[in-house]
Amino acid sequence: MSHHKLEVKDLHYIYPDGHKAVNDMSFCIYHGESVGIIGANGAGKSTLLMLLMGVLFPCQGEVIVGDVHVTKKTLPFIRQRLGMVFQDPDDQLFMTTVYDDVAFGPRNYKLEEKEVENRVLQALDIVGILHLKDRAPFKLSGGEKRAAAIASVLSMQPDILVMDEPTAGLDPKSRRRVMGLLKSFEHTRIITSHDLDMVFDLCERTIVIKDGEIAAQGLTSEILVNAELMDSCGLEVPLALQNCPVCGIRKTVKQPRKKGNDETP
Amino acid sequence: MSNIINSLYNIRLLDDLARKETAIHKIHPLMKLLTTVVYLTVVVSFGKYEIGSLLPLFFYPVMVFALAELPVKPILLRVLFVAPLIIGIGILNPLFDHQVFYLGGITISRGWVAFFSIFIKCGLTVTAAMLLIATTGMDGLAAALRMLKIPRLFVLQLLLTYRYISVLMEEVARILRAYSLRAPEQKGVHRNAWGSLAGQLILRTFDRAQRVYEAMCLRGFTGEYNTGGYERIRVWDLAYLAGWVSFFAITKIYNIPMFIGSLLTGVVK
Amino acid sequence: MHMADALISPVVGGVMWAATAGVAAYSIKKIQNDLDEKKIPLMGVMGAFIFATQMINFSIPGTGSSGHLGGGLILSALLGPYEGFLTMASILTIQALFFADGGLLALGCNVFNLGFFSCFIAYPLIYKRIIQKGYSTQRIFGAAMLAAIIGLQLGAFGVVLETLFSGKTELPFGPFVALMQPIHLAIGVVEGLVTSAIVAFVWKARPEIIEKASFGVAIGNISIKKVVTGLAIIAIITGGVFSWFASVNSDGLEWSMFKTAGIEELEAPDGIHQTMSAIQSETAFLPDYGFKAPENEQEQGAVEREESWPAVSAGTSVAGLVGGAMTLAMAALAGMIIRLVKRRKKRLAA
Numbered sequence: 115m116s117h118h119k120l121e122v123k124d125l126h127y128i129y130p131d132g133h134k135a136v137n138d139m140s141f142c143i144y145h146g147e148s149v150g151i152i153g154a155n156g157a158g159k160s161t162l163l164m165l166l167m168g169v170l171f172p173c174q175g176e177v178i179v180g181d182v183h184v185t186k187k188t189l190p191f192i193r194q195r196l197g198m199v200f201q202d203p204d205d206q207l208f209m210t211t212v213y214d215d216v217a218f219g220p221r222n223y224k225l226e227e228k229e230v231e232n233r234v235l236q237a238l239d240i241v242g243i244l245h246l247k248d249r250a251p252f253k254l255s256g257g258e259k260r261a262a263a264i265a266s267v268l269s270m271q272p273d274i275l276v277m278d279e280p281t282a283g284l285d286p287k288s289r290r291r292v293m294g295l296l297k298s299f300e301h302t303r304i305i306t307s308h309d310l311d312m313v314f315d316l317c318e319r320t321i322v323i324k325d326g327e328i329a330a331q332g333l334t335s336e337i338l339v340n341a342e343l344m345d346s347c348g349l350e351v352p353l354a355l356q357n358c359p360v361c362g363i364r365k366t367v368k369q370p371r372k373k374g375n376d377e378t379p
Numbered sequence: 380m381s382n383i384i385n386s387l388y389n390i391r392l393l394d395d396l397a398r399k400e401t402a403i404h405k406i407h408p409l410m411k412l413l414t415t416v417v418y419l420t421v422v423v424s425f426g427k428y429e430i431g432s433l434l435p436l437f438f439y440p441v442m443v444f445a446l447a448e449l450p451v452k453p454i455l456l457r458v459l460f461v462a463p464l465i466i467g468i469g470i471l472n473p474l475f476d477h478q479v480f481y482l483g484g485i486t487i488s489r490g491w492v493a494f495f496s497i498f499i500k501c502g503l504t505v506t507a508a509m510l511l512i513a514t515t516g517m518d519g520l521a522a523a524l525r526m527l528k529i530p531r532l533f534v535l536q537l538l539l540t541y542r543y544i545s546v547l548m549e550e551v552a553r554i555l556r557a558y559s560l561r562a563p564e565q566k567g568v569h570r571n572a573w574g575s576l577a578g579q580l581i582l583r584t585f586d587r588a589q590r591v592y593e594a595m596c597l598r599g600f601t602g603e604y605n606t607g608g609y610e611r612i613r614v615w616d617l618a619y620l621a622g623w624v625s626f627f628a629i630t631k632i633y634n635i636p637m638f639i640g641s642l643l644t645g646v647v648k
Numbered sequence: 649m650h651m652a653d654a655l656i657s658p659v660v661g662g663v664m665w666a667a668t669a670g671v672a673a674y675s676i677k678k679i680q681n682d683l684d685e686k687k688i689p690l691m692g693v694m695g696a697f698i699f700a701t702q703m704i705n706f707s708i709p710g711t712g713s714s715g716h717l718g719g720g721l722i723l724s725a726l727l728g729p730y731e732g733f734l735t736m737a738s739i740l741t742i743q744a745l746f747f748a749d750g751g752l753l754a755l756g757c758n759v760f761n762l763g764f765f766s767c768f769i770a771y772p773l774i775y776k777r778i779i780q781k782g783y784s785t786q787r788i789f790g791a792a793m794l795a796a797i798i799g800l801q802l803g804a805f806g807v808v809l810e811t812l813f814s815g816k817t818e819l820p821f822g823p824f825v826a827l828m829q830p831i832h833l834a835i836g837v838v839e840g841l842v843t844s845a846i847v848a849f850v851w852k853a854r855p856e857i858i859e860k861a862s863f864g865v866a867i868g869n870i871s872i873k874k875v876v877t878g879l880a881i882i883a884i885i886t887g888g889v890f891s892w893f894a895s896v897n898s899d900g901l902e903w904s905m906f907k908t909a910g911i912e913e914l915e916a917p918d919g920i921h922q923t924m925s926a927i928q929s930e931t932a933f934l935p936d937y938g939f940k941a942p943e944n945e946q947e948q949g950a951v952e953r954e955e956s957w958p959a960v961s962a963g964t965s966v967a968g969l970v971g972g973a974m975t976l977a978m979a980a981l982a983g984m985i986i987r988l989v990k991r992r993k994k995r996l997a998a
């Protein structure tokens with residue numbers, strides 16, 4: 115299944131104002147993997163995702179999906195393979211009803227209306243908001259919006275899901291639901307987040323970014339516990355791995371997450 | 380501040396109403412649009428001193444209200460909201476038009492007749508437009524516009540504006556709240572902050588537009604707006620249009636109240 | 649000010665609709681030639697922006713009152729005239745539908761008054777001319793101020809003409825103009841102040857946005873001329889067609905006769921008409937009914953007499969009142985019966 119591989123080689127990106135947002139990044143993500151990308155505010159995570167999706171084009175280096183290079187010409191193909199969920203669902207849900215929004219992508223690929231309908235209903239069913247299909251996006255709650263945004267990408271049946279902060283601004287229950295949803299996917303997943311507990315929970319592998327460069331990459335269970343590394347990158351060890359504030363007992367890495375960690379102050 | 384909340388409430392209300400599933404809601408959007416246009420044309424085609432022949436046109440909104448199970452109060456409140464302006468213009472009629480005539484022994488100024496005529500027309504036209512949207516919804520209307528061959532570009536842009544009104548209004552509400560909390564004595568936004576307050580919002584709006592554009596491109600947008608298939612027009616939809624149009628035509632050609640009235644008074648005599 | 653449906657006649661509404669549709673079609677063609685699909689979401693979201701900023705009260709220094717942003721000029725300045733015009737059109741459409749501001753028939757008038765004048769007259773002929781010399785805060789101020797005032801003056805004059813041609817309300821030309829123009833001078837000043845403040849801010853923060861808009865699309869004199877001649881042709885043709893359709897009940901005509909003759913009801917030239925008018929003005933519920941367009945009386949005489957048959961008898965005014973009341977009562981009754989039946993059905997179903 116090598117065509118689901120996503121490879122980044124010597125990636126450089128400089129914003130028109132001269133800001134070097136991505137500086138010599140290289141990594142490879144394999145089929146079915148779930149990879150977390152973490153880093154402080156302004157580290158360059160969103161920029162990196164834009165480069166992966168071909169919204170921005172690198173000044174140097176390349177992005178390869180399967181064995182196709184991301185260029186202007188291959189964009190239609192790339193965008194069928196990769197689906198991206200935006201940081202702010204309001205940017206993504208631009209149609210007047212949830213149904214039309216989820217149908218937007220398939221319709222642009224000129225599918226039969228019957229097939230469009232199948233895909234829309236299936237995508238809405240997967241994220242569990244079939245009952246909201248005729249609602250206007252502005253009448254959804256934050257969690258429902260997020261689910262709708264994910265559905266709007268699923269209806270394109272991508273192989274790789276790219277998500278920018280999927281749990282930002284959600285209440286604990288909605289966050290759990292979205293996490294459960296993401297966990298259930300078999301797609302290759304690339305997730306950026308400041309929610310390190312989620313990354314710890316969902317991603318086997320983690321890439322840490324600092325000032326546009328890769329500071330470290332490896333198994334999540336090794337990276338997130340490295341207090342020194344985390345600190346130098348403007349991050350901290352997830353709460354789930356910190357000493358228990360009540361009894362002071364240090365949790366071990368292998369220890370499974372307990373329910374109720376969200377409530378730890 | 381309160382008018383933002385009012386406007387948002389209004390949009391949401393109409394959007395909610397449009398998702399009901401009554402007989403009227405199920406009628407094809409294009410037929411409802413055409414019916415409304417014919418209705419409006421007939422209403423405004425009556426001269427400025429005509430009141431009697433306008434009255435049968437009340438049937439249309441009353442029937443739609445009843446059949447579509449719409450709440451009367453919020454929609455009529457909206458109509459009252461625009462009324463002051465119309466009253467402002469209409470009230471000049473009695474001032475400028477002093478001719479009088481006699482009606483059953485009472486002297487009536489023509490100016491007042493013209494005023495009431497405008498007032499009734501205002502009520503009917505405003506109600507008809509709101510009933511259209513409350514029974515069709517923005518997406519239905521967009522489909523109707525597309526069937527009328529209105530360019531996709533305009534329809535898509537109309538839908539986008541509609542979609543982002545609530546997002547931006549909420550943003551404005553937040554900004555104004557933040558502003559007023561730190562400027563308690565001011566009624567509006569001070570001149571010093573005009574540029575930066577609205578300007579910041581524009582910059583954010585541009586960034587948002589950029590992100591929306593990216594989100595569209597990522598899902599295959601290439602400048603074409605692809606709608607799904609259209610709902611088919613059924614015989615019943617055509618009958619709805621034909622029925623109302625003939626009713627409007629009859630009220631336009633014959634003065635129905637006068638007819639009823641002379642029948643009745645004739646009988647009484 | 650928004651024109652309302654209740655104030656216009658079908659002829660005026662139709663002509664303005666046609667003119668607006670013409671300009672819109674031209675704008676769409678122009679934009680499509682540019683092929684910058686990035687502008688579509690931008691126009692949509694900026695439309696929503698104008699909508700939202702119209703809710704902001706900008707307090708006017710030294711007056712204690714506050715003003716609002718109209719939008720036509722700033723949209724042209726930020727997006728370009730064609731985009732600005734189309735965006736104004738969707739804003740006004742939504743306002744007509746959801747907020748009962750203006751109306752569907754008056755939409756053509758409103759888009760023309762608020763969009764055309766600022767996007768296709770004030771923007772290219774005033775704003776752009778001044779700005780062409782290069783951007784500076786003072787120039788932005790002067791250009792926005794002048795363009796906003798002139799755009800709104802033209803728009804206000806449009807309202808006056810449309811209202812008068814429609815003849816639905818009794819407003820002599822002089823006082824109406826004297827009322828409208830100064831009000832819109834004040835509105836224009838506020839519009840100019842707010843627009844220049846915003847444009848200046850955006851220009852300082854992100855100069856590329858402003859400069860791209862004004863230099864990207866070339867809107868020379870040729871296209872303006874084209875637009876104007878196109879409009880004139882559309883207006884004449886549709887005006888002719890609509891007037892022909894509406895000749896039996898031509899309200900626009902009524903107004904022009906009113907202007908030229910000085911009185912509304914022309915003295916009818918022949919005897920029958922005179923006696924009829926005498927009877928009618930005394931008795932009729934609708935005194936001006938059947939007295940329009942007397943110059944083509946030969947053909948219409950028969951129709952007129954037929955049409956006004958209920959008005960001839962002395963008891964008609966009473967009949968009119970009774971009939972009117974009955975009609976309304978019937979409408980209300982029908983509505984109530986439907987409601988009752990529906991409610992009963994629901995209760996049975998439950």
Ligand SMILES: Nc1ncnc2c1ncn2[C@@H]1O[C@H](COP(=O)(O)OP(=O)(O)OP(=O)(O)O)[C@@H](O)[C@H]1O
Nearest residue numbers: 129130131133135154155156157158159160161162
């Ligand atoms: N359009 C732009 N023009 C210039 N610089 C930009 C632009 N967008 C982002 N940057 C800069 O690039 C850097 C990386 O931004 P990016 O949005 O990728 O950060 P991020 O890691 O996603 O941050 P956050 O966690 O806050 O979302 C930042 O320093 C930012 O200021």
Ligand SMILES: [Mg+2]
Nearest residue numbers: 159160201278
């Ligand atoms: Mg980011």
